[in-house]
Amino acid sequence: MARSSSVATARSRFRTVVRRLSAALAARCSVDLRALAAFRIGLGALVIADLIRRSRSLSAFYTDDGVLPRSALFADYGEVYSVHALVGEPWAVTLLFALAGAFALALLAGYRTRLAALASWLLLLSLHARNPMVLNSGDSLLRMLLFWSVFLPLGARWSVDALRRAGAGTDADAAAGAGGSERDPGADDGDESATAGPSGSAVATVATMAVLIQVLLMYVTNGIHKRGSDLWMDGEAVAYIMQADHFTYLLGNHLAEFTGLLRGLTVLWIALLFASPLLILLTGIPRAAIASLFVGMHLGMAVTMPIGLFPIVVVVGFVPFFQTPVWDAAERAVDRFGPPAALERWRARLESVGESLASLDASIPRPTPSGALAGLRARVGRGRPLLSTVVPYVFLVLIVLSSAQAVGYAETPDPAENALETVEMDQHWRMFAPDPTRTTRWFVTVGTLADGTERDVLRDSPVEFDRPPRAEATYRSARWRKYLGNVASTDNENHRSYLANYLCEDWNRTRETAVENVTIHQQYERTDPYNGSVVAANGFELIEYDCSGEFIQDE
Incomplete structure (x- = not known):
């Protein structure tokens, strides 16, 4: 009898522990x-x-x-x-x-x-x-x-x-009320399980956990990569980045001389990377405080470095980290002060458009499904919860393995790695890691025209090899800078021919005087951020291309 009572007590304690752990996990994933x-x-x-x-x-x-x-x-x-x-x-x-x-x-x-x-x-x-x-x-x-x-x-x-x-x-x-029934037209979107409850209700599923962990993995992986860099760990990385002016614009053009501030920002960023697990461990307002620090740093990147939409993508990725207390506080603030007039007008317009779309959608006649089709829909509907749970769970495990492999802590099985590569989900996150960008680079594309003159055919400007006043301005966009940097990589020799061929054909389609030969050079200059002295400066030829020759040509 005593043994039976002891087993029952142990089971009760185990269930209590499981409930508490489940509640703690749900609170952190909601x-x-x-x-x-x-x-x-x-x-x-x-x-x-x-x-x-x-x-x-x-x-x-x-x-x-x-x-x-x-x-x-x-x-x-x-x-x-x-x-x-x-x-x-x-x-x-x-x-x-x-x-x-x-x-x-x-x-x-x-x-x-x-x-x-x-x-x-x-x-x-x-x-x-x-x-x-x-x-x-x-x-x-x-x-x-x-x-x-x-x-x-x-x-x-x-x-x-x-x-x-x-x-x-x-x-x-x-x-x-008339004895009939009506099917919810929104059920096809799979949101029916999340729509019950008050306006401030939250959900905790495998997918909510996955989207939070996805952002966390980016920082943990990047932090481990940077841990092996002396420049990052010594607090000097951002100072070197800011003197590479093909990677700076707006406010970034004026920060290079404030090396003390840049050292502080480097230390703060490394500290945030190492503290990133708190984004999951904390909840409510404390989590929002940590998330806000990350958001602030990325907004700072947006006004200092021309790196495309990356900072804004990260800011959007942080939105799910702000939990119910934050949204409740925001609603109270709006109720107290009222929304700005412009915002209220836009809200009214969007609601009007939404109601019009909803009315239009409801007015579209839909044929009554046959018995077989109705049965198929029912089976699909029953399988949807399983699909919406199993698929994110499997891929969550895979991205965790991929992140661990990226920093040398695990190996991803070949089938899993192939699946990740097929849908482009492999995790690397080497942004400015292990070592930061510290060399200013620009490209010179010398085109020899039919009349014997030379022209920079990428920018349609005179040929100039000296460092430009603003190297960033020599690129058409951040996307072009990324592309040209990849072209210069030793792994992409064929792409040098592809680029040169494009420059030939694009010029000859739109200009009267044809280009006959294109030579692509990459120039670089590295300066010391603390005294402004030039540490290294040179350039090298990537390819000399005959516009009338083969599509792919040797260097």
């Missing part, structure tokens, strides 16, 4: 539905902004007239899983950009949210696969955030889907 709504809006806006920025070099980077025609893409990369690689004409690629923009707009508005998120991720994956030479860490993070968003109830608040559900609920009440 995300407020308002945060998910803001996250959704941010993702949609980011995809639209990214498409607009890429469209400035659409022909150069994504068509057969550009730096990587499809013949070269397939020759260098083998199998390419990309819809964008099926077409090579600018008009066709433009249509794909427009399609991606339409889905991103639907995501922003929260219309058919799950479908919009899935389509946005697939199209972004396709776009990235079309030209890997122009990708950066911001692209990788945006791609991962979009993937996890597919499994999150992003349309539960501030969305057209929420309006559709509300309208369907009203109709259902009326139908119930």
